[in-house]
Amino acid sequence: xxxxxIPPAEIIASTQDWLEKAVIGLNLCPFAKAVQIKEQIRYVxxxxxxxxxxxxxxxxxxxxLAEANTEKxxxxxxxxPYALNDFLDYNEFLDVAxxxxxxxxxxxxxxxxxxxxxxxxxxxxxxxxxxxTNRSPYPTLHLLREESIDKAVLAFxxxxxxxxxxxxxxxxxxxxxxxxxxxxxxxx
Numbered sequence: 442x443x444x445x446x447i448p449p450a451e452i453i454a455s456t457q458d459w460l461e462k463a464v465i466g467l468n469l470c471p472f473a474k475a476v477q478i479k480e481q482i483r484y485v486x487x488x489x490x491x492x493x494x495x496x497x498x499x500x501x502x503x504x505x506l507a508e509a510n511t512e513k514x515x516x517x518x519x520x521x522p523y524a525l526n527d528f529l530d531y532n533e534f535l536d537v538a539x540x541x542x543x544x545x546x547x548x549x550x551x552x553x554x555x556x557x558x559x560x561x562x563x564x565x566x567x568x569x570x571x572x573x574t575n576r577s578p579y580p581t582l583h584l585l586r587e588e589s590i591d592k593a594v595l596a597f598x599x600x601x602x603x604x605x606x607x608x609x610x611x612x613x614x615x616x617x618x619x620x621x622x623x624x625x626x627x628x629x
Contacts, residue, residue, distance in 0.1 A: 447522060449486040455578040456484060456520055462622050467614065469574055469607050472593040481515035488523065492534050495524040499582060500541055506584050507547055517584040525580050528559040538582060552590070554583040570611045573619055574604075 460482075465474045476482055485502055489495035499519060506517050525531040535555055542548050556577035565572055594600040611619070620626055 452486045452520055452522055452579060453484045456518060456581065459578050459623070460518075463573075466622075467607075467610055469603075469610065471597055471603065472589075476515045479515070481511075481513065483514055483517040485517060485519050487519060487521040489521055490523045492524060492530070492537065495521050495534070496537060496541060499538055500545060502584060503542060503545055503547055503551055506586070507545075507551060511586065511589070515586065515589055519582040519584060520579050521582070522579040526558075528557050528561060531555070531557050531580050550587055552585050552587055554585060556581040556583060568616060570614070570616055570619065571608045573611050574607045578623075578625075 460473065460477065464470050465477060483502075483506070485498070487495055487498040489498050498521070502517050502519050506514060525534050532555075535553070538553050539548075542551060542553060556575050557580045558576055558578060559567070560575035560577075561567055561572050562569075562575075597603075614622075
């Protein structure tokens with residue numbers, strides 16, 4: 442049985458809602474608001490259903506971002522709702538993604554961050570609220586420019602504390618607070 446096809450516009454809208462409410466709204470990434478306001482985020486919905494097809498989409502998007510004018514395109518969210526829905530499979534794919542970055546000679550120029558609806562840090566339980574710092578509506582590979590990260594870190598002197606601050610923000614919010622922000626997560 443194949444999963445129902447979701448219109449790409451709906452997938453992007455759901456991802457934008459998550460970005461605005463969680464990533465920007467809860468200030469999980471203090472650098473996200475500026476690129477969102479400047480409309481420098483590329484949203485790409487992959488139709489890939491296999492890791493191999495997703496890898497091809499990833500390589501293409503790495504090349505697009507690397508060649509793009511930074512004034513127009515700062516970062517890409519490669520959303521893949523039909524591939525790697527199992528978090529463990531997704532997590533294993535991240536090594537393949539990093540190898541693709543190296544093979545394209547883009548290591549040190551771009552990097553890949555990871556988001557997944559079932560994201561789970563090592564040594565946590567599935568519903569531990571800390572996991573929600575990396576939970577997105579659909580599996581998503583976030584392609585970023587290293588240079589932009591370096592600039593953002595300089596502008597935000599306590600960048601190394603973001604991870605800890607995010608954990609505390611979500612502990613304060615709690616699972617009930619998250620579910621109020623994102624009612625669809627109540628269905629899990």
